[in-house]
Amino acid sequence: MNSTIDPNKLITLFSEPKKIVITTHKNPDADAMGSSLGLYNYLILKGHTVNVITPNSYPHFLHWMPGNETVTVFNKQTDKAKQLIADAQVIFSLDYNNLSRIEDAGKEIEKSGAVKIMIDHHIEPASYPDYTFSDTEKSSTSEMIYDFINFLGDKKSINKTIGECLYAGILTDTGSFRFPSTHPSTHRIVAELIEIGVNHATVYNRIFNTYTEDRLRLLGYCLFEKLKFIKEYKAGYISLSKEELKRFNFQAGDTEGFVNYTLSVAGIRLAALFTEQEGIIRVSLRSEGDIDVNKMARAHFNGGGHANAAGGRSDDSLEATAKRFEDMLPLYKDILC
Numbered sequence: 001m002n003s004t005i006d007p008n009k010l011i012t013l014f015s016e017p018k019k020i021v022i023t024t025h026k027n028p029d030a031d032a033m034g035s036s037l038g039l040y041n042y043l044i045l046k047g048h049t050v051n052v053i054t055p056n057s058y059p060h061f062l063h064w065m066p067g068n069e070t071v072t073v074f075n076k077q078t079d080k081a082k083q084l085i086a087d088a089q090v091i092f093s094l095d096y097n098n099l100s101r102i103e104d105a106g107k108e109i110e111k112s113g114a115v116k117i118m119i120d121h122h123i124e125p126a127s128y129p130d131y132t133f134s135d136t137e138k139s140s141t142s143e144m145i146y147d148f149i150n151f152l153g154d155k156k157s158i159n160k161t162i163g164e165c166l167y168a169g170i171l172t173d174t175g176s177f178r179f180p181s182t183h184p185s186t187h188r189i190v191a192e193l194i195e196i197g198v199n200h201a202t203v204y205n206r207i208f209n210t211y212t213e214d215r216l217r218l219l220g221y222c223l224f225e226k227l228k229f230i231k232e233y234k235a236g237y238i239s240l241s242k243e244e245l246k247r248f249n250f251q252a253g254d255t256e257g258f259v260n261y262t263l264s265v266a267g268i269r270l271a272a273l274f275t276e277q278e279g280i281i282r283v284s285l286r287s288e289g290d291i292d293v294n295k296m297a298r299a300h301f302n303g304g305g306h307a308n309a310a311g312g313r314s315d316d317s318l319e320a321t322a323k324r325f326e327d328m329l330p331l332y333k334d335i336l337c
Helices: 006-013 030-045 078-087 104-111 139-153 161-174 184-195 200-208 213-225 242-247 259-263 293-300 318-336
Strands: 019-024 051-053 090-094 115-120 130-133 226-229 235-240 272-279 280-287 307-312
Touching: 019 030, 030 051, 030 090, 030 139, 030 161, 030 235, 078 104, 078 235, 078 307, 090 235, 104 307, 130 139, 130 280, 139 161, 139 184, 139 213, 161 184, 161 200, 213 235, 213 259, 226 318, 235 318, 242 272, 259 280, 272 318, 280 293, 280 318, 293 307, 307 318
Parallel strands: 019 051, 019 090, 090 115, 115 130, 235 272
Antiparallel strands: 226 235, 272 280, 280 307
16 A cells, blocks of 8 residues: 555544545446445444445446445435535545546535545546555555555454455456456455455356346347447447437446457457447447557546546547547557557
């Protein structure tokens, strides 16, 4: 963890019961919820009053995590969420690097006088927290929560309940341990989680083997009808309109991982997924090797992320957004080809 931060200051901060709020980014994924609920269960164990707040809802296949039933969804329980933030003595920002990532909830945090702590693995963290733990080399924020608890000198308190949440985040953000961000330390942490009782097969099944029939049919439709390749630039993409999503009874999380199928084709080095949701076009970018999609997302799609996995948004139409992607490819010909 951050060697410039004195652990004794945080140990002292948490030595007496506190009102704590944990926040994570919009459209939470398994790492967002795994890190949040992993930390939630740890802090509850230590006698604190803890609430997790998400900007919006998250996929049903993450609802099994211990503590899920206590989560407050900001855009559905706005008054409650605002009051929790106003009353908080400590606020955690997990798996996001800027308050803009949590939209209206961020405005409430800006007004708060609570001690603010950021734990995140995305580049260019904002300066608002009192304590920032930032490490872009880490596989996931869930791995960083493990490190944070260890930083407090309390690794012995990590139990199966906490471990299941953290394992879920590490599993998914490493792409089942195949992404370059998977380091020896990642495997060592996972081994320790398994040793304390986490059933890795059960967690995997809860995340990846509980999809709906509609989701499976949507995937088939994408692969058969919607894949488009621009082989000259070793790129490809899938675009889905709101009508197409509605046809398959789209639920939050249904397109998770779809972008990787494009990248799995031999010779393809850059992949994109465009989905029309909530009045905008959501953009997911994936790449291999030294192709930096974080820079692409920042330059073209009001977004960011990691070097090989990033996201963004577009206020243009679905067709115009896809054209913008195609039109940008010649700018990156040297690294794509």
